[in-house]
Amino acid sequence: MAATRTGEPRPAPAPNQAMRELRGNLSPREFATLVRRAAREIGEHVSCDARYVGRVEAGEIRCPNYAYQRVFRHMWPEKSLADLGFAPRKTVRRELPHAEPDTGIGTVEPNTGDPGTGAAAHPAPDPAARPLTQPSTDPPTDPPTGPATGPAVPAGLPDLSQQSDEENDDVLRRTFLNGAPAAMATALGAGRSPQPADPPLLAAPQPPPPPERRRVGAAEVRGVEQAVRDIRLLDDVHGADTLFELAGQSLRSAYVLLNDGEYNTETERRLQCGAGELAISVGWLAHDSNRLMDARSFYSEALATARMAQDAGLEAHVFSNIAFLARDAGQAREALRAAQAGQAAAAGLGSDRLRSLLALREASGWARLGDRGACQQALHRAYALFDRGPRDADPEWMSFFGEAELAxxxxxxxxxxxxxxxxxxxxxxxxxxxxxxxxxxxxxxxxxxxxxxxxxxxxxxxxxxxxxxxxxxxxxxxxxxxxxxxxxxxxxxxxxxxxxxxxxxxxxxxxxxx
Known part of the structure; x- marks a missing residue:
């Protein structure tokens, strides 16, 4: 039973002008995206959205939880919580003597001035509100518009160089949200239960009901596979910066299919492989956008998927990208180990071009360690393998690897x-x-x-x-x-x-x- 409060009504909270000024000309949604991105940089998970930003600026959240405190200090290291317009936690607790104790767990929003976390502070919680205990799922910039009934392959590559930024975003949104990824996203969306409202104060939390399982078939798998191809084609032409966020939405949709769907063994195998390749693609976009920690996270996810699926080709691909990432991050030893692990995974795949690329990754690791002799040996092996020519077993993703990339x-x-x-x-x-x-x-x-x-x-x-x-x-x-x-x-x-x-x-x- 929820606790009740008596006495004088609580005065209206004072707006947090400091946080409003820090947002500047950004919209609440854009500002929330920056907060989530900063959280990922330090390994935190917060579900910041426009609604949360509005509550902070309205003064409803007097003191953020520990996860948000760490994120805000990362974003503005020179500012204290008081500088950001927040009250000390002990002050808020004195004002709310019946408040739920703060456990200090980063992803739980304590009931210290935040009326969205307890029945006493908010008698009628929004049943559609997303609890902050859920992992961050960045919403799309705009909802998809148009049909989402099956995998729609774009007729051609959009020419982003001749369009404004607003037009570019629209082209990319249509490519990733109205086509195959939209089919993925809607395949299970109708059957997923809404997030439960926060439990009343002192009430035992209830587990959310399991999502309704929906059948996943060949159309959804083709959607995942086509999303991978689309991302690669657009990246070849335009680079990663514009694609990263939208591609991440496709990846989340793919994992919804994998984790909440119902499918046969063959569909599961293809879906795991497709989701792993999609994670690699998004990881590469993060890498090329200088989001190195994000890239590492996506590659780790892809590697786990590859090993669960026992897919040596996917594993070799992940290790190739990990080696490249480690090199750019200044971790030469890790780059070398990843390249060698990739060669071991690729040994029985029958692709000399894949082994050539992995030998180049090894050569790069030796070069950054200053070992000229080992670097030359790896380069010689890379050229010898490349000269054997293409094979039917060469992976589709290696279309970029030719003489130019070798040089x-x-x-x-x-x-x-x-x-x-x-x-x-x-x-x-x-x-x-x-x-x-x-x-x-x-x-x-x-x-x-x-x-x-x-x-x-x-x-x-x-x-x-x-x-x-x-x-x-x-x-x-x-x-x-x-x-x-x-x-x-x-x-x-x-x-x-x-x-x-x-x-x-x-x-x-x-x-x-x-």
Missing amino acids: GQEAQCWSALGEWERASTRAEQAVGLQHPHFVRNRALYIAELAHDRLGRGDLAGAAVQGSEAVALLGQVRSARIRGMLAHTADRLRGHSAVAEVRDFLAGYDDAAAA
Whole structure:
């Protein structure tokens, strides 16, 4: 039975002006997205949404729970809780003597000034409210519009370079939400029970009813598989930044099918493989967007899925991406171990091209450890395997791996070893060999070539290549490539007497400010 309160009515809470000012021009939904993203950076899980932001700003939440406190301190390390407009916990407890004790568990919202967590503070809780004990599930920017009855494959790649940001978002939303992923999302949505309202104060919590199981068949599996293809195609052309959030929604829909659906053994196998590949794709988008911790989390999820499914091909793919991520994160030993584990997984798959790529990953690890001899041996093995040619067993996701990628990866090895002439030569070959469709990779190789020419002291050559890469930034949205160009620009700023350097810096600064 819920506790009751007597006495004078509680005065209306004072608005939290500090948090309102920190939100600035962002909408409550956009601000909530930033809070969730900050939580993921430190390993927290909070279900922040526009409703929560509104309650904070209205002063209804006098003191956030410990999880939110950690997130807010991560976002604004120079500010105390008082600076953020919150009251001390002990003060709020004195005002609410019958409040539920705060256990300190990060994902439970204590009833200390937050009227949405107990019957005493909120006599009629919203039955549709999502309790904060649930994992964060970032809502889509807008609900899907249009039919969602089956996997609809886009007729062609949308040309994002010729459209405004608002139009780009609309194209991507249609691609990911109105087609195959929408079919996935709706396959089980109608049968899922609504989240239960928060229990009344002092009442024993009741477990939520199990979701109704819905049949999952070939159409839903094709939807997952098509979502993977769509993400790869768009990433090849445009880079990761615009795709990451929307692709994450497709991944969540796939795991709804896998965890809440009912299917036969063959469907389960394909669904596990599809969900794992989708997790890898989203992890790569996080990596290319410089969200390295997010990428690690998605890859861990994919690796667990691969091992539960006993799928060696999926496992080899995950280890290839983990090795790449570890290299960029400065973890050379981990990159080396992941590459070697990937080669072990791929040994019996019959794909020489896959083994070649994994040998390149190993070479990169040795290069960053400064072991030139081991790096050369791995490079020799990579080229020997590549020269055996393509096979029917080559994975579909390896469409990017050709002579250009081989040369580009070798260039990065020589760059890590400080051998700038060899690095520049191979990077230049990579640029010349790259197929025009792979715009993101072309921009990457040009940015690498600018870096390598700067390494050998060719200021003008580095600036010319940098300008070429900047010209592609309107088409490519990749935080990783922008970071490479920013590093080159920083190193060239002391040499603006060189005409090519001045031109590059002017173009780069304009692009960075846009």
